[in-house]
Amino acid sequence: MNAAPADQIRLLDLQALDTRLGQLAHKRKSLPEHAEIQTLEGDLAQHRDLLVAAQTQESDTAREQAKAEQDVDQVRQRAARDQQRLDSGAGMSPKDLENLQHEVASLAKRQGDLEDVVLEVMERREAAQERVKELTGRVESVQAKVNDAAARRDAATEAIDAEVATVTKERELVAATIPDALLKLYDKLRVQQGGVGAARLYQRRCEGCRLELNITEVNEVRAAAADEVVRCENCRRILVRTPESGL
Incomplete structure (x- = not known):
């Protein structure tokens, strides 16, 4: 030739x-932000999984607390009715009164036990809520880092793409002369x-x-x-x- x-x-x-x-x-493909974002997104996914687990636990304990409080309320209402009957004593034999007194005492103990259950569930729910709050903060923090890295990547990519466009145009002009x-x-x-x-x-x-x-x-x-x-x-x-x- x-x-x-x-x-x-x-x-x-x-x-x-x-x-x-x-x-x-090569520079565009090898931007350090690519690896940084990949690592951060892995951390973000892990924290989100933990947050979902904590939110599920908080939701479960909320339902458990509602059920325990309902049980306490039912016992309290029954105890109040029995106490009202005991106080009136109308149409009741001594034996019936004695049995009713035992039932009121039993209900009082039952109510105390259920209230202890409510307190225990409330403590677990508060711990779960704190865990949700903590993990929410972590997710937001990591997400902010991802957003920052993505913004830096996009800015670097934009600058590279602008230079690519300029060099490509120049190449077209040179190639046209060969x-x-x-x-x-x-x-x-x-x-x-x-x-x-x-x-x-x-x-x-x-x-x-x-x-x-x-x-x-x-x-x-x-x-x-x-x-x-x-x-x-x-x-x-x-x-x-x-x-x-x-x-």
């Missing part, structure tokens, strides 16, 4: 732009060779594979016409000759 020396030189400009685009893509056949060869090699399709020959060394040309290869390149597109014998990239090639 033949191409004007100036067109071959422009391949180095194009390669520099493609290299920059590759660097920007003959189609040469550009197609360059693009093909760039895909095959890890993003580098053209390399400068500097002081008899290919800057693509970093290997120095042997004397036979140097003589072949030296003998090639100025418009001949030469390739590195080692990496097969387009070898661009410049005044600093050492030929």
Whole structure:
């Protein structure tokens, strides 16, 4: 393939732009905020699970407390009715009065036991409520950190994307000045060779594979016409000759 020396030189400009685009893509993918957000979201999920468990426990103890208080209220109402009957004593035999006194005493003990249950449940519910409050604070704190990291990531991504747009536009302008056949060869090699399709020959060394040309290869390149597109014998990239090639 033949191409004007100036067109071959422009391949180095194009390669520099493609290299920059590759660097920007890597930078975008490797932003430290990505790992930070992933870690924080793992913590957030764990704290949310704990919060749901605590809220469930608080809800369960709330129902348990309501049931215990209902039991106390029922015993209290029955005890009040029995006490009213005992106080009136109307139409009751001594034996009935004695039995009623025992029942009132029994209900009083039962009420005391149930009130103890209510207190115990209330203590557990208060502990659950404190746990819910604590975990809610943790979730909010971690969520705030996630939001902050996401904002920093988005700002960094926006800046990178803006530079990508600028470099891409510049690449289009440079690519438009290169003959189609040469550009197609360059693009093909760039895909095959890890993003580098053209390399400068500097002081008899290919800057693509970093290997120095042997004397036979140097003589072949030296003998090639100025418009001949030469390739590195080692990496097969387009070898661009410049005044600093050492030929």
